[in-house]
Amino acid sequence: MASLPIEVKNVSKRYGDVQAVDGVSLSVERGEMIGLIGHNGAGKSTLFKLMLGLIPATSGAVLVSGVPIDGRDFRAVRRRIGYLPETFVTYDNLTGMEVLRLFADLKQVPRSACDDVLARVGLADAAKRRVRGYSKGMRQRLGFAQVLLGSPDLIFLDEPTNGLDPEGIHDFYQILHEVKAQGATIIITSHILAEIQERVDRLVILNSGRIAAQGTLAQLRAQMVLPSEIRIQLRSGQGSRVHDALASLAGLELKIEQDCVRVSCLPGQKVAVLNILAALADTVHDIAIHEPSLEDLFLGYGGLHGRKN
Numbered sequence: 684m685a686s687l688p689i690e691v692k693n694v695s696k697r698y699g700d701v702q703a704v705d706g707v708s709l710s711v712e713r714g715e716m717i718g719l720i721g722h723n724g725a726g727k728s729t730l731f732k733l734m735l736g737l738i739p740a741t742s743g744a745v746l747v748s749g750v751p752i753d754g755r756d757f758r759a760v761r762r763r764i765g766y767l768p769e770t771f772v773t774y775d776n777l778t779g780m781e782v783l784r785l786f787a788d789l790k791q792v793p794r795s796a797c798d799d800v801l802a803r804v805g806l807a808d809a810a811k812r813r814v815r816g817y818s819k820g821m822r823q824r825l826g827f828a829q830v831l832l833g834s835p836d837l838i839f840l841d842e843p844t845n846g847l848d849p850e851g852i853h854d855f856y857q858i859l860h861e862v863k864a865q866g867a868t869i870i871i872t873s874h875i876l877a878e879i880q881e882r883v884d885r886l887v888i889l890n891s892g893r894i895a896a897q898g899t900l901a902q903l904r905a906q907m908v909l910p911s912e913i914r915i916q917l918r919s920g921q922g923s924r925v926h927d928a929l930a931s932l933a934g935l936e937l938k939i940e941q942d943c944v945r946v947s948c949l950p951g952q953k954v955a956v957l958n959i960l961a962a963l964a965d966t967v968h969d970i971a972i973h974e975p976s977l978e979d980l981f982l983g984y985g986g987l988h989g990r991k992n
């Protein structure tokens with residue numbers, strides 16, 4: 684049976700008094716895209732560095748493609764990994780192409796691959812310009828280009844869309860999904876929860892060095908049972924009639940603002956609310972249901988309250 688791309692087995696990492704990662708176990712399937720989220724200081728970067736073999740674990744084991752990160756065979760495995768650190772530092776005096784050729788040499792990838800990769804991230808026209816004159820978004824694209832060199836099997840991206848404009852973010856995820864379709868396994872961190880919540884296969888929430896929850900957005904919603912918000916836009920002057928009808932249902936939180944009623948209700952109450960609204964259809968102009976976002980779930984799982992620094 685082929686080895687899993689990543690197996691983290693009860694791993695802890697301590698820096699002096701700080702327990703950065705605390706008993707984490709995580710298995711990642713081939714071709715999976717994982718979103719790793721957590722408050723500042725939750726341990727995301729430390730977990731990345733452990734999985735990349737850049738730092739040793741205090742205890743536990745990390746295997747990448749079945750190979751222990753502290754074993755002799757890991758050097759060969761590392762060549763098949765692409766990594767974009769949170770801050771991509773490069774040589775400002777070199778052109779984009781020169782920087783990429785340098786990475787190609789380090790990764791033992793033919794320099795001839797650089798043209799295609801630069802074009803893929805939208806930097807073909809800027810290839811001969813010095814990086815000093817690049818915008819933040821262009822630098823980030825260059826960082827992404829070095830990740831793509833050599834078509835890695837396993838890709839780690841730490842806050843990869845920092846500095847990208849909406850079009851850049853769209854292009855970035857489009858490339859990422861193409862790479863994933865070709866079989867790459869991807870682990871990505873982001874503080875922009877709305878951005879990754881629908882784009883990854885599985886979310887892993889880290890809180891103070893531990894995995895607080897993991898699953899798809901739908902699974903996390905089912906585990907946490909947070910209220911949804913139903914916003915009912917009414918025809919003029921119908922607010923109190925609808926409000927009074929809904930107030931007959933126990934346990935709802937209702938707010939009324941002019942011709943809009945907002946109902947906060949648990950999943951099991953939604954149908955009862957909609958039944959009442961159906962009976963008052965002549966008063967209703969529009970209905971929108973807002974499910975809890977990843978941000979709501981994240982806050983529910985400790986979110987910012989777990990912040991250490």
Ligand SMILES: Nc1ncnc2c1ncn2[C@@H]1O[C@H](COP(=O)(O)OP(=O)(O)OP(=O)(O)O)[C@@H](O)[C@H]1O
Nearest residue numbers: 698701703721722723724725726727728729730991
């Ligand atoms: N080299 C180090 N020496 C000492 N403490 C460290 C070191 N690296 C990280 N830490 C501490 O370990 C904890 C986890 O840090 P880490 O950078 O992994 O968190 P993070 O989730 O990536 O945070 P952020 O979202 O702010 O980047 C923090 O308390 C941090 O201060």
